[in-house]
Amino acid sequence: MLRPTLISTLALGLALAGCSKNEAPSAGEPAKNAVTSTEAAATASETAAVQPAAMSVREVGTPDQSILDLYLQLHQAPELSFKEAKTSSILASELESLGFEVTTGVGQDWVVDKATRDIGEVKPGVGGYGVVGVFKNGNGPTVLIRTDMDALPVPEQTGVPYASTVEAQTWTGVDSKVMHACGHDVHMTAWLGTARALVAQKSKWKGTLVMIAQPAEEIGLGAEAMLADGLFERFPKPDYNLALHVSADAPSGTVVYSSGYAMANVDSVDIHVKGIGGHGAYPHTTRDPILIGSHIVTALQSLVSRNVNPLDSAVVTVGSFKAGAKHNIIPDEATLLLTVRSYDDDTRQMLLDGIERIAKAEAAAFDAPEPEITIETDYTPSTYNDPDTTGRAMKAVSKKLGSEYVSQVKPVMGGEDFSQYSRTADKIPSVLFWVGAVEPSKYAKAKADGMPLPSLHSSLFAPDYARTIQTGTDAMTAAALELFKD
């Protein structure tokens, strides 16, 4: 795969969607100088990338009342990952009424196995709620359009009259208030709007439309569940995969995208540092795991600064360092929890190998027992937007929305399991783009005041939903119509 240059001379931040594994979105920047891998990718609207903040407010039509009603319904009845029973059945019946051949429960066996393996039981309501709708419309390409469905264990504090008050249990059994804090309710309604628009315009395209509603994006497992249940074997195999995500730092009415790598590999690593505990007054009789852990934290910084090519990108963050209970006791062990981000697979492997090497070497340097290092196997792979397909799709979106409302931005370090659909042996060209979700006057004021906007996963995130849904619908419909031209 081609590797984009991730350096830009511009510094205007655009926090973009990134959501697997409950993470906050990362900051991105307009990619005026990013290398576009093909001429096609450069055609869309590179020139508009300079100043999304200065964009004028785009006129956007109002979605159908039934779409707005559905948004409010979904927003007030959010369901957590692997518990999307009602949401998926609403979407399935909407597709059926449009004439799609619909299959539900895609991923069920995988989820049951996973729950049994990970927590020893399948809690009430937990299942694989993937929906696949197939609409055959003559000979032509097969285009898959994905929405995610799950909400987050976040208590809504937006103050909107339609705020969620739902309380529920996660699939692992933790009680929480629940909110669509990542905009997946916007995704579902824009997805349905797209299905309706494409069916209404079926005389304008030929091919097979596969609409999928994916569970459990927030925990990075839903795509894997659907693929394991034969998504590309039991149903028509796509020539292209498309998805969108809201952006909490771009104005509604706009679309932003990256070509090439768009989002990161996301790995979680646990390091259990083993020492020999004892009295704080007699350190010479111990092997202090806090000191060893501190050396590990410091040495890990050299991976990004000294092992990663300066023109490439990576992150190694120690998000948790826990040890000890009392002033005068040197504990037996310390635990470090890391998030590790990268784009290409070689860099990913280098980081994971390096973490293991450094942790073991530091422990050895202090004559302490070897640390236990666990790399979570369910990692989220990086999202790669195929440059040719991205160029074609975004050119069509620019034509539909106006090129000044569509800009190319730098990739972000958030993760998305949409990447899984392009990582099978078929290497299906895929594109995920971002739809601005901030009410334009709020956006302008925040930029003028230098104030941060509520990010995705924030209890305060309240998208400008009508304009965002309509823009997402228009953009996705335009992208799909373009790809059906093959």
Ligand SMILES: [Zn+2]
């Ligand atoms: Zn999210």
Ligand SMILES: [Zn+2]
């Ligand atoms: Zn999300």
